Amino acid sequence: MEEHDTIDVTIVLPVYNAEEWLDECLQSISLQPKCFRGTIQLSVFNDSSTDTSAEILESWKPKLEDAGISVVIGSHHSKSPLGVGFAKNKAVGQSHGRFLCFQDADDVMEEERIELQYGEAKIHSSSIIGCRFRRSPADSTKRYTKWCNNLTQKQLIMQVYTSHGPTVIMPTWFCSREVFNKVGGFNEEGKGVPEDLIFFLEHLKQGGSVYRVDRCLLMYRYHPQAATHSVHCDTIWKIRMSAIQERVLSQWGSLTIWNAGKQGRKFYRSLTEKNKKKVIAFCDVDIKKIRKGVYNYEESQETPKPQIPILHFSDAKPPFIICVKLDLTGGGFESNLSSMNLKEGIDYYHFG
Known part of the structure; x- marks a missing residue:
C-alpha cells in the first residue's frame, strides 16, 4: 500500500516569518487527534523566512509526532x-x-475542526468545505465577519462576485485532493495576486461546489502583515468583473444596474462593449439622480453618446446586478430589495 493511501488528512501550512504566531498555531494542530481518529499529516513549506520560524517548526516536529501526526517540512531560501x-x-x-x-500560520484551529470538516468532505466530495470563524481582535472586520458567517448555503454559491472575495475564507478550506488537482493548484505570481479568489472561481467554473460547517472552527487573526493586505482592490475588481460577465451576463439578454452612483457607473464602464449594450437602465433611490433622468456615457466612441435611463428601483425591471454594499443603510436597501419579491441567483446577483 502506497503512503498516500494510508493518510486521511494532510494539514497544508505555508510559513513566512510567522514566529509571532507559530507556537499557538502548532499547539492547536497537535490537539486534532483528540477528536479525529483517522491519520493526520502536517505538511509545512517554509518560504524564505528570515526569523526563527524554521527553529520553531523543528522544535515542534517531535511533539507533533508524539501526538500521532506525521510531519514533513520543506523549504525555499x-x-x-x-x-x-x-x-x-x-x-x-x-x-x-x-x-x-x-x-x-497566524490562525488557530479548534480541536474538532478536522473531525467535522472531514465528515462533510466525504459527503460533499466535489465541494470546498469551509466553516464559521471568529476574528482576533474580536472587533476587527465586523461587517465582513457577519456577512461571511451568516450566508445561507445557496448564498455560498450566489454571492461569490462581491468585494468580500470567496464566500468561505481560505484558512477554513478543506477538500479532497481530487478537488485540488482538478483546478490545478494556486496561482504562483506572488505578492499582490489573490490566489485564493482565482482558485475559488475556477473551482466553481469547473462545476465544483461550496459547503460550510456551521460551527466556529477557526480563530482568524487580523494584523497588518497579513498577505491579503498586499492585494490591490483594482486587481480584485478585474477578476470579479471577468467572472460575472463570463458566468452570469453571458446568459442574460438585458440587465439593470442597481446603483446610479459611483460604483454602478464604474461597473457599467468596466463591461465589455457587448454587455454595455445589454444595460437597459440604472436604478436608485436618490431623487437627484432619478430627476436627472439619464446617465451620459461620455467616454464612449459612439455617436451619439449612449444615454442610460435612471429609474426609481420600484419602476425598474430585473434582472439586476446590485452594486450596493450590504449592511450600510440601516436595513433600508435590504428592505427595498425584499419588497420586490425577487429570487437571488435568478433575478439578481450582488456585486457590491
Whole structure:
C-alpha cells in the first residue's frame, strides 16, 4: 500500500516569518487527534523566512509526532519569498493525504475542526468545505465577519462576485485532493495576486461546489502583515468583473444596474462593449439622480453618446446586478430589495 493511501488528512501550512504566531498555531494542530481518529499529516513549506520560524517548526516536529501526526517540512531560501500560492502548492506537492486541510500560520484551529470538516468532505466530495470563524481582535472586520458567517448555503454559491472575495475564507478550506488537482493548484505570481479568489472561481467554473460547517472552527487573526493586505482592490475588481460577465451576463439578454452612483457607473464602464449594450437602465433611490433622468456615457466612441435611463428601483425591471454594499443603510436597501419579491441567483446577483 502506497503512503498516500494510508493518510486521511494532510494539514497544508505555508510559513513566512510567522514566529509571532507559530507556537499557538502548532499547539492547536497537535490537539486534532483528540477528536479525529483517522491519520493526520502536517505538511509545512517554509518560504524564505528570515526569523526563527524554521527553529520553531523543528522544535515542534517531535511533539507533533508524539501526538500521532506525521510531519514533513520543506523549504525555499532566497532573497525574497515566492508567495503564498507557491508555498501552498509546494506543501500540497510533498504531502500524501487523501484530503487537504488548509491552515495559515497566524490562525488557530479548534480541536474538532478536522473531525467535522472531514465528515462533510466525504459527503460533499466535489465541494470546498469551509466553516464559521471568529476574528482576533474580536472587533476587527465586523461587517465582513457577519456577512461571511451568516450566508445561507445557496448564498455560498450566489454571492461569490462581491468585494468580500470567496464566500468561505481560505484558512477554513478543506477538500479532497481530487478537488485540488482538478483546478490545478494556486496561482504562483506572488505578492499582490489573490490566489485564493482565482482558485475559488475556477473551482466553481469547473462545476465544483461550496459547503460550510456551521460551527466556529477557526480563530482568524487580523494584523497588518497579513498577505491579503498586499492585494490591490483594482486587481480584485478585474477578476470579479471577468467572472460575472463570463458566468452570469453571458446568459442574460438585458440587465439593470442597481446603483446610479459611483460604483454602478464604474461597473457599467468596466463591461465589455457587448454587455454595455445589454444595460437597459440604472436604478436608485436618490431623487437627484432619478430627476436627472439619464446617465451620459461620455467616454464612449459612439455617436451619439449612449444615454442610460435612471429609474426609481420600484419602476425598474430585473434582472439586476446590485452594486450596493450590504449592511450600510440601516436595513433600508435590504428592505427595498425584499419588497420586490425577487429570487437571488435568478433575478439578481450582488456585486457590491
